[in-house]
Amino acid sequence: MIGLSHGYPAIVLASAIMTFVAFPLWLVRGELGLFSILVWIGYLFALQSGFMLGTYLGMSNDES
Known part of the structure; x- marks a missing residue:
């Protein structure tokens, strides 16, 4: 879940390396x-979905 701890450059780098x-x-x-x-x-698609899931889990649930 790259999106939980890193930003967009990490997913781009992981996709390019792969x-x-x-x-x-x-x-x-x-x-x-x-x-x-x-x-x-x-x-x-698997990399992108992991990134999206990590980003979602990293978001705050304190939205009003």
Whole structure:
């Protein structure tokens, strides 16, 4: 839950690192295809949802 303790630069950095590691790995192993692209999109969605959940949990419940 990156959003609980860090801001937007952390999620951008995590997404970029994940992208720059996964794509060359898939290219070297010869596994880059439509399924790999869909897995990559799933990874990004999981990162984003964790960020959103952490941000939500970090918000104050004292709203009037």
